[in-house]
Amino acid sequence: MSDRVEFARMNGLGNKILVVDMRGRTDRVTPAAAIALAADPATVFDQIMAIHDPKLDGTDAYIDILNCDGSKAQACGNGTRCVVQALASETGRKSFTFQTIAGILNAVEHQDGTISVDMGKPVFAWDKIPLSEEFHDTSRIELQIGPIDAPILHSPSAMSMGNPHAVFWVDRDPMTYDLERFGPLLENHPIFPEKANITLAQVTSKTSMVTRTWERGAGLTLACGSAACAAGVSAARTGRTERKVTITVASSPNRGTLTIDWRPDDKVVMTGPAEWEWSGTVNPTTGDWQRDESGQAEAATP
Numbered sequence: 134m135s136d137r138v139e140f141a142r143m144n145g146l147g148n149k150i151l152v153v154d155m156r157g158r159t160d161r162v163t164p165a166a167a168i169a170l171a172a173d174p175a176t177v178f179d180q181i182m183a184i185h186d187p188k189l190d191g192t193d194a195y196i197d198i199l200n201c202d203g204s205k206a207q208a209c210g211n212g213t214r215c216v217v218q219a220l221a222s223e224t225g226r227k228s229f230t231f232q233t234i235a236g237i238l239n240a241v242e243h244q245d246g247t248i249s250v251d252m253g254k255p256v257f258a259w260d261k262i263p264l265s266e267e268f269h270d271t272s273r274i275e276l277q278i279g280p281i282d283a284p285i286l287h288s289p290s291a292m293s294m295g296n297p298h299a300v301f302w303v304d305r306d307p308m309t310y311d312l313e314r315f316g317p318l319l320e321n322h323p324i325f326p327e328k329a330n331i332t333l334a335q336v337t338s339k340t341s342m343v344t345r346t347w348e349r350g351a352g353l354t355l356a357c358g359s360a361a362c363a364a365g366v367s368a369a370r371t372g373r374t375e376r377k378v379t380i381t382v383a384s385s386p387n388r389g390t391l392t393i394d395w396r397p398d399d400k401v402v403m404t405g406p407a408e409w410e411w412s413g414t415v416n417p418t419t420g421d422w423q424r425d426e427s428g429q430a431e432a433a434t435p
């Protein structure tokens with residue numbers, strides 16, 4: 134087994150993703166490799182999507198998702214779109230079925246280059262999100278931050294999209310809140326035994342909203358797809374919006390958008406772009422990496 138594999142640096146609305154090709158191998162991208170890659174400014178990332186050989190009939194690949202702190206994530210919407218784009222450009226195929234620790238995901242690349250991922254069904258039961266205390270109604274849980282009589286953020290909607298999310302409803306642009314300060318406190322709050330991704334959501338119409346997310350295990354990222362799904366579903370669930378919404382991800386470059394459709398069959402379909410930046414090779418055990426310089430090398434040859 135070679136000590137190096139191919140990887141691509143990509144992004145989904147600015148969410149920094151490394152897609153690592155682990156097909157044909159039995160080893161895994163190690164947490165140590167993830168931490169080393171995240172510490173290097175050239176390869177700094179939010180999630181690694183490691184593509185492995187399929188384990189189940191009817192699936193195209195098994196995907197392992199790592200956060201930049203080396204922890205595992207059950208879902209990554211933006212990263213899944215990047216995997217689809219990478220495999221579509223390699224194979225010419227347009228639709229794929231993946232397995233992750235959270236289940237099976239179907240995805241399709243459209244004619245215009247955008248990609249839709251069926252992110253599965255939302256989960257609302259308090260012990261499945263999970264929360265550490267019983268809440269009969271998780272669409273509004275007791276949790277607040279700031280002065281007790283004038284909280285800055287309070288009563289979020291909690292749910293799982295495979296991974297745990299809390300959505301706080303705000304009435305100003307989410308960029309005007311000090312999420313860098315509140316994010317770590319809320320991510321690690323004892324009410325979330327497996328921590329949580331923390332999103333601020335401003336509903337702007339029955340079909341639109343603006344979000345910004347503090348990600349579990351990754352911090353202040355430019356975008357988070359599963360959080361956009363959680364925000365869209367939670368808004369519809371609480372009667373704030375219809376079931377199909379356009380989400381402006383406030384922190385992403387040029388405030389990019391994702392469409393979230395909570396379909397009648399309960400599946401949540403996220404649609405948005407993915408972008409390839411550059412490729413290289415990496416040692417999945419140590420994180421030692423090298424960028425492909427073939428273009429430049431050819432240009433330099435007389």
Ligand SMILES: N[C@H](CCC[C@H](N)C(=O)O)C(=O)O
Nearest residue numbers: 206209210211296357358359
């Ligand atoms: N960026 C990802 C989410 C990563 C999830 C991760 N932060 C966790 O749940 O631990 C997305 O686009 O859905």
